[in-house]
Amino acid sequence: MKKILLLSVLVLLCVIALILQDSKATDALKGKISGLEAQDNPFDDGSGVILSWKPLSREHRVIQYRIYRGVSPDSLFLLSQLEVDPKLGVLGDKLYFYDKDYQNFYNIENAPGKLRKEKQQDAKSPIYAAIPRDPKVLAKLIPHYTVLGAIKGREFYYKSRKVVDKDKSTFAGYNASQFDFMLANPVAGNKYYYSVLAVNEKGGFLPHADIASIVPTDNRPDTTAVLFSSYIKDTNQFDFEWKPPVGSTDIYYWEAWLVPKTLWTVFEDNQARNASSPLEGNFNSWQAGSIKVFEQMNDLVHTIPDYFHTVYADSAKLSVPANLGDYRMILGYSDFAGLMAFSGGKAIKIYNSSDKPA
CATH class of the missing domain: 2.60.40 (Immunoglobulin-like)
Structure with a gap:
């Protein structure tokens, strides 16, 4: 009888442990965005991507959706954010973000000094804060984009350094810290990775969406002229x-x-x-x-x-x-x-x- 009772207690404890484990897993996934899709922007030169996802319900009290982009699935950097009224939420079935027309790429004012994870991310998360001032990171990213940089006239005319390429071509070189900011567009034929996460009114960063990828293409112009x-x-x-x-x-x-x-x-x-x-x-x-x-x-x-x-x-x-x-x-x-x-x-x-x- 005691053996049966002991066995019953062990089974009950196992069931409770499984329930708690499932509960923790469910809690960890609460607020995870679903339905993230990346599509090529039509009728352009391949410099545009359209993102769409299913917004969270009002019970999540979302104040912001943060969009991340990268050129590899293990390193996505903050691209932009969409503000949301936590009381009203989002009325439509989908939210859209257009990665085109030169989005923010690098800003000296908010760029961290080195590679840094986004807030409340674990060690395995691919989600990072803004692109850092680290020239090695910038050097890996810039070839994948069309980049526009803003630099003060005095810096541009008087503080450049001579740079000679392997083929003996000569350029005016500048440090990344000399630019006030950089804007960037995707380039046709390159692969880009995106994710989105929500931030609630308590400052909590909810789980990021499964990563979506896209290779934008150069399309025929539309006939709307x-x-x-x-x-x-x-x-x-x-x-x-x-x-x-x-x-x-x-x-x-x-x-x-x-x-x-x-x-x-x-x-x-x-x-x-x-x-x-x-x-x-x-x-x-x-x-x-x-x-x-x-x-x-x-x-x-x-x-x-x-x-x-x-x-x-x-x-x-x-x-x-x-x-x-x-x-x-x-x-x-x-x-x-x-x-x-x-x-x-x-x-x-x-x-x-x-x-x-x-």
């Missing part, structure tokens, strides 16, 4: 005005085409084939029977919300079709990888200069 064109008969000139597409910073040049309506079905077929092939090839067989009106380089120096261009047919030696009303004007544009997109197709406004609106 809006073109307006007109032809002034007595001066024999074309006037153009257009709004660029979403990824206008990745446009290398613009061009305009007169496309006869007889080729419109061919144009639409080519458009569909281009849309189904965002990473390579240009389908533009409609150009064989069309007329190129102009081609010009994109202005990347100035921020221009609208673009204008005028073509004088006589000086451009452009033969304007007598049946111009049977043509449509198409705006084409190529990115720096040579991938093209086309938009437009609206009727051309035709009038004399005396009829031109004031």
